[in-house]
Amino acid sequence: MSFENEILLAYHSADDEPISGSNKGWVSNFNRFLSTLLEQISGQPPKIRLVTESETNMQLYSDATVLITLFSKNFLKNEILIQGIHEFAKNSQKQEGLVIDGLSRLFKVIKFPFEIDDLLPEYSNILTYDFYQIDPLTGEPQEFRRFFGNDAERSYWMKLVDMAYDIYQIQNKVIEEAKTIDEVQSDKNKTIYLANSGVDMIIQRDIVKRELLRHGYKVLPNHSLPKEVHALESAVKDDLAKCCLSIHLIGEDYGYKPKGSDLSVVDLQNQIAAQHTRDILAYNEKSDAQEKFSRLIWLSPDLKNVSERQKIFIEDLKSDAASLDEAEVLQIQLQELKSIIREELVTGGRFKTKEVKLAEDEVTINGEVVYVIFDKIDREKTKPIIDYLQGKGLHVVTSLYEGDLIDLRYLHQENLRRCDASLIYFGDSSKEWIKTKLQDILKAPGFGRVKPMKASAVYLENKSTFDQNNLRNNDVMILGEGEFEPQSIEPFLTKLEIQ
Template sequence: MAFEIDVVIAFADRDNETASKNELGWVSQFKKFLELMLTQVLGEKPRIMLKGEFDSMVSPKMDNTAVLVSILSKDFIQSGQCLDHVETFYKVLESAPKNRNRVFKVFKTPLNLQQQPPRLRDLLGYEMYQLDPDSGEIREYTDYFSTEAERQYWMKMVDLAYDIYETLLFLRDTSSQSEVRSIYKRKTIYLAETGHDLSVQRNIIKRELQRHGYSVLPNQTLPGNASELERLVRRDLEECNLSIHLIGSAYGEIPEGADRSVVDLQNKFASEKSIKAKENKQEFTRLIWISPNMTHASERQKSFIDNIKRDVEAQEGAEILQTPLEDFKNIMREELLEAGEKKIIDSNTGRTIYLIHDKIDLVAIKPIVDLLEKSGFKVLLPSFEGELLALRQQHIDNLRSLDAAIIYKGKVNEQWVRMKALDLLKAPGFGRKKPIVAKAIVANTGSNLNVESFRSQNLRVIEGDEQRSIESLKSFLQEFNA
């Protein structure tokens, strides 16, 4: 089915206000970044429209909209007009085939379940605010390229972009739709919800599983009521033959009507599923990771962890590890490999460099490729021909297998460079088994790159004309070899 508009972003006007007319408001910045990421994965610029409270775009326009993104905040939930926009879109969906979620909720500020519009409560949310895990302080991002933003804001943005992308592919009547379905029709894994201290780590693992074609449950917000939560978790576990549990310092929220946290209850139900599976000679495995750093754990959390380690029943069908998270992820990958579900790239050569560049700079990078190959390195290059999904997968495979990376900035803008630098930061989430040894950006003279911000990401910036860049690269390669 063809739509006039790919994405409508509904928001409260106050959430897009700025101190200066020359600045972009929070929602406008969000639209800009989402558009950028969707352009990368779709291979074309998406049609995205903003819809404020008093926007004149009425129902007929909503009829031709593929996806609605609601920017949730206190102003949004207090605005009758914003809630009307959500209702209008849901009325459109009532007459549409119920084949895939087309509504996404983004949190500009935290809202508990009861504060959220009833229509949106069951949807998974994308938190786009800054949370200090120690103090619990909430702040809006002002520097979108800070280390904290790269860990939280951008990871959520990547997830949102890919989820919207999959929905758009599903809705478009193209041949690639069946390809996507076959890729994602694989093993289903239960990735248990965690305490707030491990939300980023859970997100990385979730994204890695999804990129390799696994369905990940739960795929909706867990209910705040104990009986509903039990029904939903048990139902989801029935669809899985593997569950993954990440246990950190935070005990987690206790649902209404329960005396145990959501984290604790999920582990309990999975343990019961293990016992039942064993009796019925069915396959069901659990991987439980316990953080080795428990400095801020409460007495209740320590007791919960001791019980997991001590209780034979709680250990049924489980492999329990208290190792660095990267080691746990390697074991998780091995578990999936044994099931014949995925292939891990062997990258022990120590001599592989991924030269990341845009198609527009294909000719300009040839001297660099020659230098790298003459220096004895295996050079990985991006591809630009073929199906978009296959190209993205090749990029991810390169990120997993490289030893060093060079980003080439020729005719592209700084935003493009930042996106590629962000991919390098996210490489562990794609399945890397070891650190990246060295990273550099090669740019022409006068590129006006913000050198300091890249240095903070351990990226060496090499600027100059072709001859000077080649000489500086030789020095970089000697240090790499050393």
């Protein structure tokens, strides 16, 4: 197939008026920057033609591989520009299609937010590229008038880089018929659901998405989610059925509520993914063919101004994840999250057993294995307990904090899989820390554990600092108070039948 113009950039001339302090307008800068990025990605100068409302030759739209529309109120009021979109779409449908393997040949760019789906409903499911920023103080959208600086680098340029990669991919599909890329993207094991997030997590989501795309993974949803709740639920279910993993990024913003729903789009996607996990588990119990699906839920470690509604949502997330071995809540730095995502995908994560050592070879372990879990800040305080347990002939393995995060995470799970009993020491750490460790113990079967623990206990340095009902609900023994005294853990030893 031969195209006269590979990329057509359509805009209204009023949107390219010179910006103060420059003789170039918004569209001219956009075109210049996009051309530079496309050349860097492809190694060749891109073939881009700019058209405005004065261009009446509709054949130009038929001859394009890709159409980029810079939507504005002026654009949407112009019949010639709208006709050009319809002409491009009609011609695309006669060929490979407007959307190929989830990638659209129509790129909808919005430089200031306004509702366009009501005016162009036939293209409402196509992803938009939002080139504006949200003021963190007022929550109001702001148009980019400066293209360099910290804010621009984080928002404008990251979005532009993503768009350039998407354009490059769809060009390969239409013109070069890149079958290898198609096969990779159609593989369920290479398809990831990256849930839409609140406005405060847009940058973090873009970072994760870009990492996945650059490593050859297909990321869904690759279209704008419907604004009505039933249509949204259907779209999310369809996308999840094509994926092996869903990733949910949770920040301070609860997210917008689609029409007909009391829940936000962030909340809905998580609930649908949780139900999808349960459906997969039910299917696997009845079938010899085992489907693979898991969820990673990332909580920003920088949560500060969290509303009561968001607090409830986060607690519900944690409770739900604790009941499913296939779900994990992580509150770590974003860089660490990216490493864990890679581990989950490359090694098979919880679907693949790895041969690692607990602390020494299993064949050399004599006696019961006790896993003593503590936060780094309490390391010194646990030494008397560990010495005492070892003096009773128990083999003690402990929490580790030095080394690669992925290895430490896996060793923690491996310890839970193989130990006979667990003892959590809670001193100066946070309540969130101990909740996470209690959830890990409940989910030990998901790490491959096949027998129940003989004993599970929490040693509280100060019993007044934690609601002990939470511990009783987790069916763990409550030990200690103050500095360690041997008699304080006798009930624990009795469970292990140690005298």
